[in-house]
Amino acid sequence: MLVILSDEHGGIYDHVAPPETINPDGKVSVQPACDFTRLGVRVPVVLVSPYIPRGWIENSQDYDHTSLLRTVEKRFNLPALTLRDAQANTFERVFDLDAPREDAPLSLRRPDDPVTLAAYLDSKKRLADFETAAVKAALDAGQFARSAASEFQISLVRLTKHLALAGENAVSEVLRLSRWADMEHDVAEQVRKVSTKLFGHLF
Numbered sequence: 001m002l003v004i005l006s007d008e009h010g011g012i013y014d015h016v017a018p019p020e021t022i023n024p025d026g027k028v029s030v031q032p033a034c035d036f037t038r039l040g041v042r043v044p045v046v047l048v049s050p051y052i053p054r055g056w057i058e059n060s061q062d063y064d065h066t067s068l069l070r071t072v073e074k075r076f077n078l079p080a081l082t083l084r085d086a087q088a089n090t091f092e093r094v095f096d097l098d099a100p101r102e103d104a105p106l107s108l109r110r111p112d113d114p115v116t117l118a119a120y121l122d123s124k125k126r127l128a129d130f131e132t133a134a135v136k137a138a139l140d141a142g143q144f145a146r147s148a149a150s151e152f153q154i155s156l157v158r159l160t161k162h163l164a165l166a167g168e169n170a171v172s173e174v175l176r177l178s179r180w181a182d183m184e185h186d187v188a189e190q191v192r193k194v195s196t197k198l199f200g201h202l203f
Contacts, residue, residue: 001091002048003068014041019062024084039064047091050100063089069159078162081155153187160194 018039028035045063066085071092073080080086110120149157161177168176176194181187 001051002046003091004046004048005065005068006043006045009041009043012041016042021064022083022087024066024082026083047094049095050102050104051095051097053096054101054103056094056096058094061089061093063091067091072159076163078159081159147184149182149184149187153184154181156191157181157187160191163194163198165194165197 018041020037021039023036043065064084066082066088067090069081069085070088071090072078073085074090074092110116157180165172165176179190181190
């Protein structure tokens, strides 16, 4: 399943009042006053899977951004990160088909209009320039984020520590569980490495 989830509503007016929800961790804000017990306006999400009927639209189930987390937690038998994702609805109810659809194209033609072609050629050049020496120089120049990891990024690291990897021996498991990350870049690297090994095993 491919999940395309918007972070914000994009300024589109919503005629439905935002629903109440549960405070994720008991924290409240004094200034401005907020107890985090109400969701915001609705945002679009697209779920792509051969097990979803063509042209199907779900409009009767409440989801929030933590529904993605809860779906992953349920799929891999992981503990919830907060009370918010513990009570969130998961996405598996959208899989209505017993067998995958076979009407999807096996390949897509790259658009050949001048704007798309120029963007594609530019991306290839950027990838070629993205070498180890260039990354080190950018780090030395402070062009990469040296910021401390946010609570969300640290939560991702905690999540990866619960993902058991096939073929992992006792030593590598201890290293995975003990390795920590305090900086944004280290978090991204750790999550990428673990998720690559996990999904490489699954697929």
